[in-house]
Amino acid sequence: MSQSGQKGGLFGRLLGGGDSKGADGKGAGDVEVEAEAADNFPAHASALDIAETADASDTAGVEHGWFNRLKSGLTKTSSRISDGISGLFTQQKLDASTLDEFEDLLLQADLGVETATRITERISKGRYDKGIPPQEVRKILSEEVERVLQPVAGRLLIEDGNKPHVILMVGVNGTGKTTTIGKLAAQLVGKGKKVMVAAGDTFRAAAIDQLQVWGERTGATVVAGDVGADAAGVAFDALKQATAERYDALLIDTAGRLQNKQALMEELEKVVRVLGKICPSAPHDCVLVLDATTGQNAMQQVEVFREKAGVTGLVMTKLDGTARGGILVSIAARHQIPVFAVGVGEGVDDLQAFDAREFAVAIAEA
Ligand SMILES: Nc1nc2c(ncn2[C@@H]2O[C@H](COP(=O)(O)OP(=O)(O)OP(=O)(O)O)[C@@H](O)[C@H]2O)c(=O)[nH]1
Ligand SMILES: [Mg+2]
Numbered sequence: 001m002s003q004s005g006q007k008g009g010l011f012g013r014l015l016g017g018g019d020s021k022g023a024d025g026k027g028a029g030d031v032e033v034e035a036e037a038a039d040n041f042p043a044h045a046s047a048l049d050i051a052e053t054a055d056a057s058d059t060a061g062v063e064h065g066w067f068n069r070l071k072s073g074l075t076k077t078s079s080r081i082s083d084g085i086s087g088l089f090t091q092q093k094l095d096a097s098t099l100d101e102f103e104d105l106l107l108q109a110d111l112g113v114e115t116a117t118r119i120t121e122r123i124s125k126g127r128y129d130k131g132i133p134p135q136e137v138r139k140i141l142s143e144e145v146e147r148v149l150q151p152v153a154g155r156l157l158i159e160d161g162n163k164p165h166v167i168l169m170v171g172v173n174g175t176g177k178t179t180t181i182g183k184l185a186a187q188l189v190g191k192g193k194k195v196m197v198a199a200g201d202t203f204r205a206a207a208i209d210q211l212q213v214w215g216e217r218t219g220a221t222v223v224a225g226d227v228g229a230d231a232a233g234v235a236f237d238a239l240k241q242a243t244a245e246r247y248d249a250l251l252i253d254t255a256g257r258l259q260n261k262q263a264l265m266e267e268l269e270k271v272v273r274v275l276g277k278i279c280p281s282a283p284h285d286c287v288l289v290l291d292a293t294t295g296q297n298a299m300q301q302v303e304v305f306r307e308k309a310g311v312t313g314l315v316m317t318k319l320d321g322t323a324r325g326g327i328l329v330s331i332a333a334r335h336q337i338p339v340f341a342v343g344v345g346e347g348v349d350d351l352q353a354f355d356a357r358e359f360a361v362a363i364a365e366a
Contacts, residue, residue: 112330142364149356154338173256176317182214198238292323317343
């Protein structure tokens, strides 16, 4: 069955949990989703459908607001590529300079050398001195982008055995960490989970207030220290309390930090270390939040945060704005790191499971 036709598909799956599912992790209606996850990553917990309002039984999800927002967010990238395709592949014959120009266009869209090369090779194969219709080029592009992204389409799984399952949210300044915590908390609470959020961003009073607001909005318990307190200390106290009170999930916010600020990265290492003292397997997930309006720098963010904080997956936010997004293809090709979800707005419901095909279509078929 096609990816886009999955029940629950891109719209439906995001977080894992155990209620309503059997021991094999399969709940009614999302068998394919589970199978796909098992292919990609070991499904160590059962999965929940989160965005249940969406019906993904149509063929490409194009009627859904989610897809439209993603598509419009990626317009800058997709229309440049599309205009390029229309302009370049109009001649009767395909030649080396056309292919070079097209490859440059793909590189400017941050798709990465490997993918750009593979796409141009596929386009040229057996077609020198022949023409290729622009539609065919778009199809190849879409297929190749999907091929790179499919293996990284992951989910955040809340393991039942972890009480709590600890998720550390990290990233550079302003990428959407706190907002993503709020959205995740809302989804988990909505599924009946007992959720705690910890204000590990102790730098600014406003950061603590922002999390308090999300706590009130979602019903999650908020644990915070004083402004200027040691972030690792706040994380430690939160995990101790969450363990004692048998919370299902603990989401720990952290202050934004540039990956090249060594002292700040060491602080993050300390948070990870301290959590491990209470629970050796914590944090169970470390989620790097990337801003889709960032280009190449996102690659370096992945590299450094992965090394320092043990990132287990990505969330890409702001895909609804004037996103670039192509960098996700480069990151996937180089790092094979799961993409847990994407943010397509500031609202509580604007966090969606990542779907490789939809993303590819949004980029390639403007
Ligand atoms: N359009 C859009 N805006 C988003 C999205 N996610 C977050 N934002 C906005 O981005 C801004 C920054 O979000 P925060 O959640 O405060 O980011 P942060 O990473 O916690 O920031 P620092 O703690 O300062 O590092 C806010 O105005 C959010 O509403 C998204 O998916 N789409
Ligand atoms: Mg924040």
